[in-house]
Amino acid sequence: MFTLAKDRTKKGAELRDVMVDSIEQAMELDERVVALEADLGGASRFTNIAKKYPRRFIQCGIAEANMIGVAAGMSSEGYHPFTHTFGPFSTRRVFDQIFLSGAYAHNTINIFGSDPGFCVGINGGTHTTWEDMALMRSIPGAIVCDPADETQMRWIVAEYAKLEGIHYIRANRKDVRNVYEPGSTFEFGKGNLLRDGSDALIIACGQLVSEALDAAEALAEQGVDCSVVDTFCVKPLDEQLVLEQAAGKKLVVTFENHGVIGGLGDAVAATLAEAGAGVKLVRHGVKERFGQVGDPAWLQRDFHLTADDLVNTVKEGLS
Amino acid sequence: MTPEELSELKLLAAKIRRDILVMLEKAGSGHLGGSMSIVELMSVLYGRRLSYDPKNPRWEGRDRVVLSKGHAGPAWYSALAESGFFDREMLLTLNQGGTNLPSHPDRTKTPGVDMTTGSLGQGTSTAAGIATALRMKGSDRRVYLIVGDGELNEGQCWEAFQYIAHYKLNNCVVIIDWNKRQLDGPLEEVINPFDIAEKMRAFGFAVETVDGQDIEALDAALDRAEAVTDSATCVVLDTVKGAGVPFFETYPGNHSVKFFDPACREAADAAIAELNAYIEGSEA
Missing domain, CATH: 3.40.50.970 (Thiamin diphosphate (ThDP)-binding fold, Pyr/PP domains)
Structure with missing residues (x-):
């Protein structure tokens, strides 16, 4: 729990x-x-x-x-x-x-x-x-x-x-923002529903879960109601939760500090497609790029992995 | 070694050599050359040196073996069968669908196989890990690491040798099968290893080179290698690829022999008959 x-x-x-x-x-x-x-x-x-x-x-x-x-x-x-x-x-x-x-x-x-x-x-x-x-x-x-x-x-x-x-x-080797209270427990193969919404589903992992929650709050202020799921366990993926939460949504967005090939986005894409979920999916991650130097905050912006970038992706996806 | 003990080991070597030929001919193809070159080593290990219990293959008190040159699996399987780990009948299943004797050793399938190998170089590191673990446990058992000369092309071998030498893991007996040939030809033509023994010395090992087809010499060299206490230890076996069957010793494709060639079948059949006669004569 x-x-x-x-x-x-x-x-x-x-x-x-x-x-x-x-x-x-x-x-x-x-x-x-x-x-x-x-x-x-x-x-x-x-x-x-x-x-x-x-x-x-x-x-x-x-x-x-x-x-x-x-x-x-x-x-x-x-x-x-x-x-x-x-x-x-x-x-x-x-x-x-x-x-x-x-x-x-x-x-x-x-x-x-x-x-x-x-x-x-x-x-x-x-x-x-x-x-x-x-x-x-x-x-x-x-x-x-x-x-x-x-x-x-x-x-x-x-x-x-x-x-x-x-x-x-x-x-990350460094400190990241807290998402959970100390003592929280989890389960491999189980995602965590952190926020329940009706318009779009954001599925995130890693330290970007904090950014996903920020984005969902910003979107709520703009009238867009999002669910946020933390799939810290990218494999095995909690397919049941993904499908339950995707049902009835207009859009699913995956959000990861990783390339779009083979990571969380692809895992969710396969789950939705194989179940015939028929919901629009946007895989928000890194596309066809190598890394580079810069401080992490700059890199996060340059690779479009901030909460603001996610807000834009959700809004574009719904438009 | 007494003359009787030597005769026993020669007999075991003949059985291992025969079994290799029988199973590869039955399978239709396989890694003959590098299996034959380590027959005497397998005989000395399983006939004399290793501590093991064929009824309890994972017995904690056993010595471990890692055949990093995994393609020589048939030599190991023959030694294991002749040592009672499983029925000789099983040898005839080599490489068949569902077999417990795959071309390259698999610790999850074959009794007596301590480590999965086949991707060359990797067994050197896993053996180093086993040696580390044995030392951590306070065990006095050894791990015998068998490495191919062509395999030394792999950079991972040298990472592992650095590690073994740095930690003076003399419970890991590194044995290099210097049979002079790799798949595409002689070592010097494919990638020249230069002086293997000198390289190992430079890496910090106590090294001895010995005739790997001479049972007594090989056993004595292992005695000396295992007596080394202040550094890592290595024995380079000067061997012949395809050893024991003159036809295969000079056969250009002796790394992996295809038995649809009638000449190969004839050579194998003649050698099997000769070995059987020797085995029957010895056992009479």
Whole structure:
């Protein structure tokens, strides 16, 4: 059960600290949990795990493919590894290792890809991923999550640590605005209806859920009544909630810090089309573009991923 | 090694070699060359060195094996069948739909297979992970990592070797099958690995090169490799691709042999008959 944050303007802790704290809590509960880094321990603060659990932190150096393989090998011996590097190097660079040494071999790896999409900031185009969820969704049995805030991240990490299989979580390293009250709980494969409206349905994931709620409030002031659904679990998608909420709406808009190919938008498109929902869909995401440098706020504007951009998309879609 | 022990290992090698030929001929094609070059290694591992329980393949007290050159699966399957992990009859199902013996090893299907391999290079890292895990558990068991020489083209091998050497994972015995040929031709013509032993030394390994078809020498080299305590350890096996059957040792397409070629069938049949005679003679 979840409760919406009383103050949505307030930011939580930095998500990298939340990740480290969550992994340490999982380590305390379960001796099978270990953490692996690819020389970004300063950036992820995984070095703090090394201080608290020196024997259960494994520095793999700048060798991401090897890190995923080491994690897979440890899994075959009963361990539950968490790995970290930046989003593109956690997925695109090591896709075959995740796919074969991990998923195909029935191993367990919890993969944290940090700073997806516009969160990349000054690390720029080489470090940007708009396709990590597309890749990870294509792996049979994988769970793919894009948490909205720190509360959701804590819940996901705690649950991932208990499960077997390939699990991906993408998130900003920095702090993001709260969507949920601490202690809220969730369910993989279940979306959260955050606002019930009658005209359009906005389906969002990740830190853009906050922007989606902002957009819905702005639209309400202009007489447009929107539902907002948080699908933090992009795979498996809560198809039932998508279809229930799409029914009777004039428009569905997906909103993600990701490319329109293979991410939330495509997942929702397939769900609506296969059910013959017959409702207009706009996939609001990044189209046919690479990343670039800039501060995250500038990048978010340049890639048209702000609440204002979403407001415009909904209004155009309804016109 | 006593003369009796040597005879036993030679007998096991003959059985493994025969089984490889029988199963590949039955399947119609397969990775013959790189399977044959590691027959003596498999005999030494399963006949003498490894701790295992065929009735309990995931027994915690076992030594682990990762065949990173996964295409040599038939050699492993033969060794596992001859060691009692499953019936020899199962060998005849190689590569058939629904089989538990796929061309490349699958830990979810085959008893005794500790790691899924086939995408070259990846077994080096998973073996490194197993070695890390064994050390973390305080286990004194080893993981035997078998790597192909052509496989060394893969960058991931060198990432894993760095890691194994850095952490001095001497519980991971790295064994390189230097059989001189890869699919498209001799190593030097495809991508020259230069001096493999020197490269491994430069990466921080204690390295020894040994005749990989000589059972006694190979076993003694593994003794010395396993006695290394202050660094990672590696044995380079100087082997012949297609070893044991002169026709296949020189056959240009010996990486993956297609048995619709009558010459291949004749060579295999003759070798099987010869090996059977040797096996019967030894067991009499």
